[in-house]
Amino acid sequence: MKNNFALFLSVLVISYACSSRPPKKNPELGKNAETAKVAPPVSTPSMEAKQLANEQETSLVTEFDFKKGSETLTTTSKKRLEELSKEALKKGKIEVIKVITWADQDYPSPKKKALSAEQVALANNRNTEIKNYLKKMYPNQDVSGKIELISMAERPSFYNKLISSDDARIKRSLETNGIPHSDSKDKTAGKKSKSIVLIKLKQ
Amino acid sequence: MRPQGAKRSVSKKWIILTIILLLLIMLRLILPGVILKKTNKILAAFSPNYSLHIDDLRLHIFRGAYSFHGITGLMKEDQKKFLEVDTIDVSLAWRDLFKGQMNTDIVADGARFLLIKDIKKLKIPKKEEKETARSKLFPLKIERFDLHDGSITLEGYEALDEKTHFTINDINGRMTNLVPDDKNALSYFNLTAKIVDPDATLKVAGSLNSKASPLKWDFDAEMRNFHLNLMNPYFKKHMPLSFTKGTLDLYSEVISEDGKMKGYVKPFIRELDVVANKEHFKNAKHFGFELISALGNLILREKKTKSVATKMDFTFDKKFKLNTGKTLSKAIQHGFEQQLSPGIEDQYKLE
Numbered sequence: 001m002k003n004n005f006a007l008f009l010s011v012l013v014i015s016y017a018c019s020s021r022p023p024k025k026n027p028e029l030g031k032n033a034e035t036a037k038v039a040p041p042v043s044t045p046s047m048e049a050k051q052l053a054n055e056q057e058t059s060l061v062t063e064f065d066f067k068k069g070s071e072t073l074t075t076t077s078k079k080r081l082e083e084l085s086k087e088a089l090k091k092g093k094i095e096v097i098k099v100i101t102w103a104d105q106d107y108p109s110p111k112k113k114a115l116s117a118e119q120v121a122l123a124n125n126r127n128t129e130i131k132n133y134l135k136k137m138y139p140n141q142d143v144s145g146k147i148e149l150i151s152m153a154e155r156p157s158f159y160n161k162l163i164s165s166d167d168a169r170i171k172r173s174l175e176t177n178g179i180p181h182s183d184s185k186d187k188t189a190g191k192k193s194k195s196i197v198l199i200k201l202k203q
Numbered sequence: 204m205r206p207q208g209a210k211r212s213v214s215k216k217w218i219i220l221t222i223i224l225l226l227l228i229m230l231r232l233i234l235p236g237v238i239l240k241k242t243n244k245i246l247a248a249f250s251p252n253y254s255l256h257i258d259d260l261r262l263h264i265f266r267g268a269y270s271f272h273g274i275t276g277l278m279k280e281d282q283k284k285f286l287e288v289d290t291i292d293v294s295l296a297w298r299d300l301f302k303g304q305m306n307t308d309i310v311a312d313g314a315r316f317l318l319i320k321d322i323k324k325l326k327i328p329k330k331e332e333k334e335t336a337r338s339k340l341f342p343l344k345i346e347r348f349d350l351h352d353g354s355i356t357l358e359g360y361e362a363l364d365e366k367t368h369f370t371i372n373d374i375n376g377r378m379t380n381l382v383p384d385d386k387n388a389l390s391y392f393n394l395t396a397k398i399v400d401p402d403a404t405l406k407v408a409g410s411l412n413s414k415a416s417p418l419k420w421d422f423d424a425e426m427r428n429f430h431l432n433l434m435n436p437y438f439k440k441h442m443p444l445s446f447t448k449g450t451l452d453l454y455s456e457v458i459s460e461d462g463k464m465k466g467y468v469k470p471f472i473r474e475l476d477v478v479a480n481k482e483h484f485k486n487a488k489h490f491g492f493e494l495i496s497a498l499g500n501l502i503l504r505e506k507k508t509k510s511v512a513t514k515m516d517f518t519f520d521k522k523f524k525l526n527t528g529k530t531l532s533k534a535i536q537h538g539f540e541q542q543l544s545p546g547i548e549d550q551y552k553l554e
Contacts, residue, residue, distance in 0.1 A: 039542035044549045047425045050408040054391040057379055059410065059552065176375065177395065178404055186402070188427055203387045 048177045048189055049196045055173055060088050060199040068104050071125040085137040092201040096146050101126045101195040103153040109183035114154040123153035235260045253278050268294035289313030296346045306346035306382055314353040350376045373397040388414050403429040410553050421458040421553040449475035458551035464519040471512040471545055512537040
């Protein structure tokens, strides 16, 4: 392995040194011609979303963003929901759709219990927006009773924890999988303004 | 006033109830000890290579569960301890019970496993022997397995401090649908663990089709913000190279179908520095490696984000093959043309 690494690095240096043509200027580059084009936004669900889907025993999962302060679905978000719905329709009948949505702040810490009323309302409104759009995706089936909405602006209530409801289990799973809360130092896996939608099919 | 006959039948009822209650209490007290003794006898003899021992067995009648405490595994040849588990809890899967199936969920807490060097030399226990042990410990089918706070120590590999063996810590995982059927053939698994860097978590999500022959599986893996300088003791020893600073994000997908594996690894290195101003170099080879690495970083580094990245596609069909040409072109693309997107690409998926 170390020989391969040394060879790889040597080839790099020699390739660059042997280049006699000046680098082509790409007119589509940004203002600074030396920088590469910015990476396209990630279109696949995050690891935390995939791990949550695995726990729910489904591979049908998508993840998208909301604009800060907005509850309106963007064009990209609608496209992701449409793609997910098409894939689900091809594979079978829907048992349940779980919609997990964040406000514009991280999940509240155990001390905080819930974000501000404004943020709680934002997460709820986003959930409602997604539910209404999903209902349009399935004109031939009534899916409204099959859509579970989970708001990440509030921690689960004492009652939900006691009966180990879906709300409590999903939130506990996400915390175990590394999503930060409002007091966490490491916000790498943060999901502010995001939503995860997963679809479970009837077995 | 109550008749005499009625009084006698009431006290008879109470006597019978009391006797039944006492019998149940006695059974509850005696049964675990009896079962434990019998189980330990089987576990000591079922394998030619190793023996297992359980310190304590507890029954949890109300929730339909039982638990093993203080499980140890010893190699028969040299009495080397290869397994220690604090607790294994086996409970009825109530959600399946309501569907008319009797399955169990298992939760293992504090499992420490030593992967011994000479594992290939071990005799494989016969199928009947494995089945005997499994049926005694877990008589019902296992639907879900959870692992909390586990670790694996690799005896054949040194830790970075060279004083102990290499260990993967804080392993937490779950495997579900361990009783697949034709309609729902995939089992799913998740894993998180810490390797070397306590601030960087390895996350794995995958699926497995155990009904297929050969076995089919796939997984996605991710590790972010790994501090490269923590690997310096290893690098200096095996390839004279050391990092002053730099973080690594790693994304990978692997799939195995029909006995053949394919996948990719996407490393993203940020803020890399391999040569410190007044670094002490062990020898000329060390200096040379560091210089080449520094130059490579300087050339390939994307100017704005100061990151070096590439995508390494590989296959394994009896032999491992890495597409080095594509790896190099992706590195150049990231540095000069179009940055690579961090994250899993969903290129491979088990259907």
